[in-house]
Amino acid sequence: MFALKGFSESDFEILRKHLVRRTVAKNEVIVQAGQNAQWMHLVEEGSVKIVQRTAGGDEVVLGAVKAGGFFGEEALLGDQQQYLNTAVAMESTTLMSLSKDGLQKLMVEAMGVGTKLLLALTKTYREALATPEQMAKVITFYTPKGGAGNTTLAVNFACQLARQRKKVAFLDCDLQFGNAHLLVGAPPHLNLARLIQKEETLVYDRIKGFLDRRCDVDFLHAPEQPQEAEMVSRSNLNQILRALGRQYDFLVLDAAPHIDDHTLLLWDMADLLMVVSPADLAGLTRLHRLFKVLGRLNYPKNKFVVLANRFRDSQQPYLAEFNKLPVGHVHTIPDDVEVAATALFQGVPFMLQAPTSGPAQAVADLVRQVLGEDAGTTAPQQKGGIFSRLRSLIAGA
Ligand SMILES: Nc1ncnc2c1ncn2[C@@H]1O[C@H](COP(=O)(O)OP(=O)(O)OP(=O)(O)O)[C@@H](O)[C@H]1O
Ligand SMILES: [Mg+2]
Numbered sequence: 001m002f003a004l005k006g007f008s009e010s011d012f013e014i015l016r017k018h019l020v021r022r023t024v025a026k027n028e029v030i031v032q033a034g035q036n037a038q039w040m041h042l043v044e045e046g047s048v049k050i051v052q053r054t055a056g057g058d059e060v061v062l063g064a065v066k067a068g069g070f071f072g073e074e075a076l077l078g079d080q081q082q083y084l085n086t087a088v089a090m091e092s093t094t095l096m097s098l099s100k101d102g103l104q105k106l107m108v109e110a111m112g113v114g115t116k117l118l119l120a121l122t123k124t125y126r127e128a129l130a131t132p133e134q135m136a137k138v139i140t141f142y143t144p145k146g147g148a149g150n151t152t153l154a155v156n157f158a159c160q161l162a163r164q165r166k167k168v169a170f171l172d173c174d175l176q177f178g179n180a181h182l183l184v185g186a187p188p189h190l191n192l193a194r195l196i197q198k199e200e201t202l203v204y205d206r207i208k209g210f211l212d213r214r215c216d217v218d219f220l221h222a223p224e225q226p227q228e229a230e231m232v233s234r235s236n237l238n239q240i241l242r243a244l245g246r247q248y249d250f251l252v253l254d255a256a257p258h259i260d261d262h263t264l265l266l267w268d269m270a271d272l273l274m275v276v277s278p279a280d281l282a283g284l285t286r287l288h289r290l291f292k293v294l295g296r297l298n299y300p301k302n303k304f305v306v307l308a309n310r311f312r313d314s315q316q317p318y319l320a321e322f323n324k325l326p327v328g329h330v331h332t333i334p335d336d337v338e339v340a341a342t343a344l345f346q347g348v349p350f351m352l353q354a355p356t357s358g359p360a361q362a363v364a365d366l367v368r369q370v371l372g373e374d375a376g377t378t379a380p381q382q383k384g385g386i387f388s389r390l391r392s393l394i395a396g397a
Pocket of ligand 2: 150151152174178179
């Protein structure tokens with residue numbers, strides 16, 4: 001069995017159909033650092049060493065991957081990825097390999113298994129890039145249905161956290177059609193696409209020049225043009241989240257409604273996933289389908305909060321159904337067209353513009369609950385570095 005977290009025997013049977021088996025000879029170089037990454041490899045038999053060349057040309061062995069382990073996962077995690085390290089067979093070794101095309105076919109055949117695979121790989125990749133420093137709490141807003149109020153609630157939530165003196169950054173990760181800037185009356189000139197174009201290294205000192213401070217929150221806006229979304233790779237996003245995570249108490253992320261590898265990263269990074277939905281039949285149907293996918297990812301139930309937005313009293317029967325979902329909490333935000341429209345028109349979030357309105361009170365209540373829970377879990381989250389990841393690969397063999 002392979003060391004893919006959360007994979008069952010039957011998941012693996014489905015994955016196997018998309019794998020290509022081949023045997024490599026002792027000392028054969030399987031992947032080379034810096035090469036265009038196209039294949040991820042599982043080791044069926046034998047062993048592989050992972051090496052890095054120093055500037056002086058010496059070879060440093062970072063670790064070994066034995067039967068059951070995998071390497072080269074960066075190939076499946078975004079476009080135009082390069083292998084991070086070189087992998088060399090230590091003996092005659094049988095590999096089971098998955099290409100980018102293979103992953104796409106797997107996604108079509110069994111989205112749940114494909115999603116699970118990406119998540120297992122993300123976790124390893126994330127651990128590889130992580131430093132053992134404390135990270136901000138990450139709150140991702142996601143809706144399976146566009147127009148449900150995701151951005152409205154994310155922006156107001158971030159503003160309310162800032163009003164509670166928290167240090168907050170907001171990332172508009174709806175890369176094609178993000179419009180959080182409209183809600184805070186900002187021109188979107190400083191944005192993610194400009195950042196990626198202008199800066200080679202995505203460290204905080206470089207990122208901070210692209211942040212736009214509104215309502216005491218530092219916003220990193222979405223690209224201005226939908227076609228610019230392509231510039232922002234998954235690993236760019238990962239690096240930005242990591243760099244900002246070290247500077248803030250909270251990162252609030254606005255995710256696009258579709259499910260792709262960017263979305264998976266935003267779900268995975270989240271300490272809390274706020275799922276926004278209307279309390280109606282269309283909303284409920286989509287939530288059921290969404291939670292089927294989420295259910296396969298082995299997240300704890302408390303990670304999820306469902307926000308029944310634009311709630312009206314006549315929708316109580318749907319609320320009862322929402323409460324049956326496998327989530328930590330269901331919260332209602334009342335419908336108030338006038339408050340929402342005025343805030344949007346003036347470019348001032350309703351938390352500031354109409355703090356006593358129904359939606360503002362409901363968001364304030366939500367923030368209170370999140371901060372209350374926060375106080376109960378003060379232990380800093382330590383995440384493993386590359387060496388702990390390699391140790392776990394070896395131990396998992
Ligand atoms: N509680 C509310 N009461 C009334 N109107 C609301 C409420 N919340 C959001 N709206 C309105 O719903 C519309 C959609 O909101 P928003 O843009 O936040 O949704 P979204 O899910 O981010 O949509 P998109 O798919 O375009 O990203 C906006 O006109 C907004 O003002
Ligand atoms: Mg939106």
